Amino acid sequence: MHSVGLVLHPRRDSAPAVAAVLDWAANRGIEILGIADEIGRLDCAAVGVLPAELGRRSDLMVSLGGDGTMLRAMRLADGQRAPVLGVNLGKLGFLAEVDVPDLPDALSAIDGHEFTIEPRLAVDAVLGGQTVTAFNDVAVVRVPGDGSAVVAVRVAGQPFVSYSADAVIVATPTGSTAYSFSAGGPITSPAVEALLVTPAAPHSAYSRGVVLSVHDEVVLDILPSSGRLAVEVDGEVAGYVQPGDRIELRGRPSAARVVRLGLTTFYQRARRKLRLTDSAEIPPSAPDGAGGWT
Template sequence: MCIRDRFKARDVKVVIPQSTESMYMSSYDCPEIDFQEDVDLVMTLGGDGTILGVARQVAEKGIPILGVNLGHLGFLTDLEIPDLFPALGKLLKGDYEIESRMMLAARVLREGLPLKDFIALNDVVINKGPISRIIKLETYLGSEYLATYRADGIIVASPTGSTAYSLSAGGPIVNPQLEVMIVTPVCPHSLNARPFVLSDNQEIRIIMKTDTSDVMLTIDGQVGFPLKKNDSIVVRKADVYTKLVKVKKRSFSEVVRLKFRGGN
């Protein structure tokens, strides 16, 4: 019996997004939606990247997400395939928890005017292109000058994103129950440039000072936006949250221990 049939047998309506139906899978007789309709819960089948993409779509609606891991590490996903059907019973009985994860809001300003807004669950990254040259990034905390980094880039991560790219660049692991931002320079050409943590009421402004067409702003490693010299990128805590459904109710320390040793 497939997932749809198990839900249907319990009078639970199953729908799929229109884009998913057309690109990845048949409809299995499930009605299509565009997330403008009322949905009580979204189930994703994939890895963390799948959740990141869905989180940006549904955050403003406040729809909880249950992730089933088909990928590798799966920090955000709660279930593995062997757990799926036993967990459905708990889900339908309401035997689960919902974690609210802080998100980031990023705004690109060009010539002082707002150009583009983004939200991210994991991180907002400014990174150089394929040519092997460092870029110059002038940073401010609010209106106060902080430092000018000569580096491959800079990462502004949420606590959820602290176990992703930021960790690979030397940033700390931060419990996602905290609401802070982690700022991590990428390969800085300096002996004293270190990651640091900002409170949730601060904002960081980064000005791209290198004249090149190869610098990109990336959102959760999935959305790219080309930057120009003197563009400003302002990152702060977002007004919306991602809600993750936790059926297994594992602690963050347990997840870190299991995932980093390669276990499930």
């Protein structure tokens, strides 16, 4: 490993984590890179580069923050060789692999090739002639005062289902534990290559979500009775659509690669983060899947 790129949370204190990376790299001849505007907040020896350069010049990217920072790091690494290591700076997330005290050992393990790669699916959406990419979800969301989201879903060129709802969410397995989950969608392993379509607060005859092949193109047609809708890409508004507009979406497997060190499984992280152990269906004495009892 010759270079490590850092992606920093915009508000949380990342100085201790950056210092840990710099200290680890100091005697190994490894260059530490960072987005110039971000590392400018810190008095450190990292080399500032443009966002577009970071994934291209890094052998490993390290996300210092939460799941939002990790999603941004994955977008920067999209299509590049660098895998992404998530370092937790605060609340437990789904994507982070280690905490700051464990960071030097994690970097040594990665440098010694003692890790695995978890490929992550992206969804590309064509909106007004522009392609945008999400690793969690693309959602069409009602604008207050403008009416419901009335949307027809076409799959592989054929009409499939339609919804009238507050929002219609097209999620990746990564995003299955985010907006889609809050709308009643299923938890989906990141090993599954599929797109999930989930209506939020539906009030139409058909109100169930659907799971679609990643190999089929999905089209959202905004129907004449719909209001104006915001298009949210990983939670950020990317534009607006009107009745008569359409959004073309296609899944893209292995768009980014997440580092795993074998510390926890997806199911353990999901169970802990979503408090599935609080479910009445799981007896207090049930095994926790890690050799112990809850």
